[in-house]
Amino acid sequence: MxxxxxxxxxxxxxxxxxxxxxxxxxxxxxxxxxxxxxxxxxxxxxxxxxxxxxxxxxxxxxxxxxxxxxxxxxxxxxxxxxxxxxxxxxxxxxxxxxFSILVDTVGESGLTQFLMNEVTRLQKGLQEERRRRQEAAAAAATQEDTVRQHQVRERELRKQQERVHRMREEKDRLWEEVRHLKDENYSLMHNVTKLSEEKNSALMSNRDLQLEIEKLKHCLMNAESDSKIRTVKLKNAMEQRPSQDRMLQLQRHNHLLTARIQELEASAQGTAPAPLDQERLSAESLEDYKQHSQAQHQELVNNIYTLRRDLHDAEALRDRYLEANEVLDLKCTTLKKDAKMYGDRMEGILKQMDEVIRERDKAIASREEYHQENCRGLQEKDQYRKQIRELGERCDELQVQLFRTEGEVIALQTRLHRHTCSQHDKSQTSEEDCKDKLTKGKKSMTSDK
CATH class of the missing domain: 1.10.533.10 (Death Domain, Fas)
Incomplete structure (x- = not known):
C-alpha cells in the first residue's frame, strides 16, 4: 500500500x-x-x-x-x-x-566502483565537451576568419565601388565639360559665321558702292562728252554766222544802190526828150538797169532777211546752247560734288573696313591666343588630372594591399590562437591522464585492501 x-x-x-x-x-x-x-x-x-x-x-x-x-x-x-x-x-x-539502496545492494565496494565509473563517465563527458568546445572554438575561429576575410573583401569591394563611383563622377564631369566645350565651339562657330556674313555684307556693300561710283563716273564722262560736243557745235554755229562787218558792208552797198537808182530817176526826169530811138533805147536800158537793180536789191533784201533770220536763229540757238551749257555745267558741278562726296564716303567706308579688318585680325589673334592658352590650360589640367588619377589608383592599390595584409595578419593571429588553444588542450589532457592514472592506482589499492 x-x-x-x-x-x-x-x-x-x-x-x-x-x-x-x-x-x-x-x-x-x-x-x-x-x-x-x-x-x-x-x-x-x-x-x-x-x-x-x-x-x-x-x-x-x-x-x-x-x-x-x-x-x-x-x-x-x-x-x-x-x-x-x-x-x-x-x-x-x-x-x-x-545512496542507501546502492550500499544495501552491492556494498561499499560497489558504491566505490559506481562512483569511479561515474567519475570516468563524467571525465569522458568533460573531454567530449572540451572536444566539442575546441571544435566549436575552431569553427568560431574559422567563421571569424571567414568573416574577417569577408570584411576585407567588403572593404576592397567598397574601395572598388568608391573608385568606380569616382570614375563615373569624373566621366560625368568630363562629359559635361565636353558638352560645354561643344556649346562654346558652337557659339564660336556661330560668331565666326556671323562675322563672315557681316564681312560678306560689307564686301557686297563695298562692291555696290564701287558699282555706283563707276556708274556715276560713267554718267559724268557721258555728261562731259555731251557738253564738249554741244560746245563744239555751238562754236561751229557761231563761226558760220556772218560777221558784223559783213553785215555793215552789205547795208552800205544796199544804200549806195538805192541812191544810184534815185539819181538815175532824177536825171531821167530832168533831161530833154531825145529822138525816139534814143529815148526808146534809153528807156529800155533804164528799164533793164532798173530791173537789174531791183533784182539785185531784192536779192540783197532777201539775203539780209535770210541773214537776219539766221542771226536770230543763231542767237536763239546760242542762248539755248548757253542755257544748256549752264545746265550741263551745273550738272557737271553737281556730279563732281556727288562723285567727291561718294569718293569721300567710299574712302571713309574703306577706312572703316580697314579698321574693322584690323579689329577682326586683332580679335582673331586674341582668340587664337586665348585658344592656345586654353589648350595649354587643358593640357596642364589633363596632366594634373592624370597624375591625380594615378595617385588615386596607387592609393587604392596600397589600401587593397593594406586590407590584404590585415587579412593575412588576422589569419596568422587565428592560427596562433588555434595553436595556443591546442597546446592548452594538450596540457589539460595530460593533466587529466595523470589524474586518471592516480585514480586507477587508488582503485587498485582499494581493491587490494
Whole structure:
C-alpha cells in the first residue's frame, strides 16, 4: 500500500519528469541498484515504439513502478545524484547523496566502483565537451576568419565601388565639360559665321558702292562728252554766222544802190526828150538797169532777211546752247560734288573696313591666343588630372594591399590562437591522464585492501 502511495505521489510529477529527465543519465545507477535489468534497458533504448525521449522516460517509470518501494527510492536517489533541483522540487528536501539502496545492494565496494565509473563517465563527458568546445572554438575561429576575410573583401569591394563611383563622377564631369566645350565651339562657330556674313555684307556693300561710283563716273564722262560736243557745235554755229562787218558792208552797198537808182530817176526826169530811138533805147536800158537793180536789191533784201533770220536763229540757238551749257555745267558741278562726296564716303567706308579688318585680325589673334592658352590650360589640367588619377589608383592599390595584409595578419593571429588553444588542450589532457592514472592506482589499492 505504501508503494502505491509513493508512486501515486510521484505520478503527479510525471509530466515534469518526462519533460526533464534524460534516461541515459539515470539508467547506470538504477542498473547498479538492480532495479533495472539489462533486458529492461535494452527495451527502453532499442524498442522501435520508444523513439521519443518522453516515451522512454514513461516506460522507465512504468518498469520502476513494478519494483515497488525499492525502485521508488532508487529513482529518487538517481534524481538526487543527477537532477538535484528536480529532486528538491519533488521531495522538498536538499540532496544528501546517501545512496542507501546502492550500499544495501552491492556494498561499499560497489558504491566505490559506481562512483569511479561515474567519475570516468563524467571525465569522458568533460573531454567530449572540451572536444566539442575546441571544435566549436575552431569553427568560431574559422567563421571569424571567414568573416574577417569577408570584411576585407567588403572593404576592397567598397574601395572598388568608391573608385568606380569616382570614375563615373569624373566621366560625368568630363562629359559635361565636353558638352560645354561643344556649346562654346558652337557659339564660336556661330560668331565666326556671323562675322563672315557681316564681312560678306560689307564686301557686297563695298562692291555696290564701287558699282555706283563707276556708274556715276560713267554718267559724268557721258555728261562731259555731251557738253564738249554741244560746245563744239555751238562754236561751229557761231563761226558760220556772218560777221558784223559783213553785215555793215552789205547795208552800205544796199544804200549806195538805192541812191544810184534815185539819181538815175532824177536825171531821167530832168533831161530833154531825145529822138525816139534814143529815148526808146534809153528807156529800155533804164528799164533793164532798173530791173537789174531791183533784182539785185531784192536779192540783197532777201539775203539780209535770210541773214537776219539766221542771226536770230543763231542767237536763239546760242542762248539755248548757253542755257544748256549752264545746265550741263551745273550738272557737271553737281556730279563732281556727288562723285567727291561718294569718293569721300567710299574712302571713309574703306577706312572703316580697314579698321574693322584690323579689329577682326586683332580679335582673331586674341582668340587664337586665348585658344592656345586654353589648350595649354587643358593640357596642364589633363596632366594634373592624370597624375591625380594615378595617385588615386596607387592609393587604392596600397589600401587593397593594406586590407590584404590585415587579412593575412588576422589569419596568422587565428592560427596562433588555434595553436595556443591546442597546446592548452594538450596540457589539460595530460593533466587529466595523470589524474586518471592516480585514480586507477587508488582503485587498485582499494581493491587490494
Amino acid at each position: 505504501e508503494d502505491d502511495e509513493c508512486w501515486v505521489q510521484l505520478e503527479e510529477y510525471r509530466l515534469l519528469l518526462t519533460k526533464t529527465i534524460e534516461p541515459s543519465q539515470i539508467t547506470p545507477y538504477l542498473r547498479q541498484c538492480k532495479v533495472l535489468s539489462c533486458d529492461d534497458e535494452e527495451q527502453i533504448f532499442n524498442d522501435p515504439n520508444l523513439v521519443v525521449r518522453r516515451r522512454k522516460v514513461g516506460a522507465l517509470l512504468d518498469i520502476l513502478q513494478r519494483t515497488g518501494h525499492k525502485g521508488y527510492v532508487a529513482f529518487l536517489e538517481s534524481l538526487e545524484l543527477d537532477y538535484p533541483r528536480l529532486y528538491h522540487k519533488i521531495t522538498g528536501k536538499e540532496p544528501a547523496r546517501v
